[in-house]
Amino acid sequence: MKKMLKYQIIDLSKSFGVYFCVIIALTIAGISFSLSVTSSDININFNGTGFSSVILTFVMGICMYKEHYLMALQNGISRKSFYKSSLCVISLFCLICSIFDTLFVITAEFFIERFSSSFQILNILQLIYLDFFNGKGTFTMLFTNLLFTFTITIMSAALGLLISAVFCRIPKKYRTMYVIALPIFCCSILPMSFVWFPDFCSRASDVFFAILGLKDGAINPFIGCLSMSATFIILSICTYLLLRKTEI
Template identity: 25%
Template sequence: MNILPSYRYQMADHKKSILIFYVVIVGLSLIFGFSTTLIINGNDAAVHGSTSGNEMATVIFLFVVGLCTFKETFLISLQNGVSRKTLFTAKLLTMLSVAVIMAMIDKIFFLLYAAALSITNSQVTASTFYEALYPSSTAGAGPLMLHAESFFFEVLLALAAMAAGYFITIMFYRLSKTGKVIVGAGVPVLFLMAIPWADQYFLNGKITIALVKLILTAVNTPSHMAVTCLLAIVVFNALAFTLMRKAVVKQ
């Protein structure tokens, strides 16, 4: 079957949630920006403030979207004769489209917000999440290059988040009721209690040290973060498709 109808359906399925998200973001940003400006500008001391873009809010939102966009679409697609391969290919295109569109909206929103702060001579400065995360790497970058890098940085983060959420929701769909309880309760207990306890009392913190080193290596530079995101996108999507190929209809 043609991929386009499935792609259009999945894109339409995201419209309402994305609209609600940005209504909330704009409202919160206006309230926060206005109140912060009043506090800082009303202070006699030379106080300055800064705000960052809402990129991480978008990434978290898209992770949740990934968690909530499998079962209904999967069942409707199978009922209409859409193959799993077509459904998954359309999903990949949808994730890419949503990530790019929302990154563009975030960038436009950030530029408008920064311009408004400049016009009002506010002592509040705006910076992207990318700048806040990698200040040394972005210090000498020109505005055009900086915004281009932060745009692609957000797209990669968003794609990785959606891929992770999509894999998790398919995994839980495939699990039995008992399996869902075991994984849902067991994994948090294992990583938040059992492993830290064993690491502290038997391994002298070696697991924690290794994990911290791994995380720092994965995210300490923009290029490392980009590679990490790309690996996450490939791995999570490959696992998701593997699970989807054998998924059956469940009510």
């Protein structure tokens, strides 16, 4: 498993390195621009870098299954070892993403406070659970941000892994249909269902908000972290059940 772990970490570190560089460069560009303009009418918001981490880890989950799984089989690594290695890699990179996101917010806010009043950064947590942090200290906010970003990115990576695992298990003739139908379902049918079945979707969204800890009067990101951790475990189990019988 160590060899596979080494391979996966080195392979993915390049992509993550590029991603972090891009985010830093964009932020520097934003701050520089806000410093260069003198007009007080201009405000620059840089919101939810954590969401880009969520997308990145989702893509990582998809790519990992396709490329790393085949590489594992070519080099005599069992499915179980590959799975264990993948979980370790996912956890590691999600932790790095959450640390990066937290450090990024701290560093950016430090510079903004001193040099630019027209530039604002909101992290993923502040965007969703803004009310929770009223009156809470910086440490609580940073710790919660770290935990929340970690759980949401790890869940996203597990979802990517599962989508890819399903793709590899379904018969070849249905694969094209699957890759077309899945985004259509997520981007069109699912949102449209709020129009077609408003009562049902309203109740479903109430449940969804409740498990995310976003119920009115009881906003709590830790409930969201718990729900996402549970979802990660369920998705990971499903992925393993599919993976252990996957053939080339």
